[in-house]
Amino acid sequence: MILVSAKAFAGCLEQAAERYRVSPLLLEAIAETESSGNPLAVGALVSPVRARFVYSRLLELSVPFSVSSYRGRYLFSIRPGNRQQAERVLKLVSRYADTYDVGLMQINKLWIERYNLKSEWLLDECYNANWGAYVLARMVARYGYTWEAIWHYNGSPVYAVKVMESLRKLCLNKYSDLPYCREYFVGTLKKR
Secondary structure, three states: OHHHHHHHHHHHHHHHHHHHOOOHHHHHHHHHHHHOOOOOOEEEEEOHHHHHHHHHHHHHOOOOEEEEEEOOEEEEEEOOOOHHHHHHHHHHHHHHOOEEEEOOOOEEHHHHHHOOOOHHHHHOHHHHHHHHHHHHHHHHHHHOOOHHHHHHHHOOHHHHHHHHHHHHHHHHHOOOOOHHHHHHHHHHHHHO
16 A cells, blocks of 8 residues: 555656656655655644644544644644545634645645635645646746745745755665766765
8 A cells, every 4th residue: 555655656746747847856855845745744834822722623633743833823733644634624724724735745825725726635646746846837937946946835945955855865765876866965975
């Protein structure tokens, strides 16, 4: 089951990367950074006034999650165990979160509202991968293939460093034979 899921994950990313002409390796690094490759992952930024309610509701739903403080609000990283749970979580966060991100590529509420998407649609890993590739392609068109384009995918300069680390891990553990990986990661680490 895990092997089939991993193949589907890779296939979705490859097709999305080809469709929007972005790097499949970079798209995979973003997926790893955003959701650890979990197509049901949901992130929610919640005001202190609503955080206690969201916290208690997630406990009632028996959904695994972690919470941390972020700029005076609470960041919930939610990992539903199945699609039905994920849909319940989406109903909760769409109503009570200041903003939220959905699925494999953590597509933000901004894109969901701008393009009149249904959050539930984004639980499909291929559909989500296509939207992630679309967002990345827009950032690349605006900023070029630069780290600035990468940090605009998420909205934080620190984010580019996280994607670089995911890219490095992918190159070392999965794609060490790719010329890009050999040149920028594998070869440089062996020289040290």
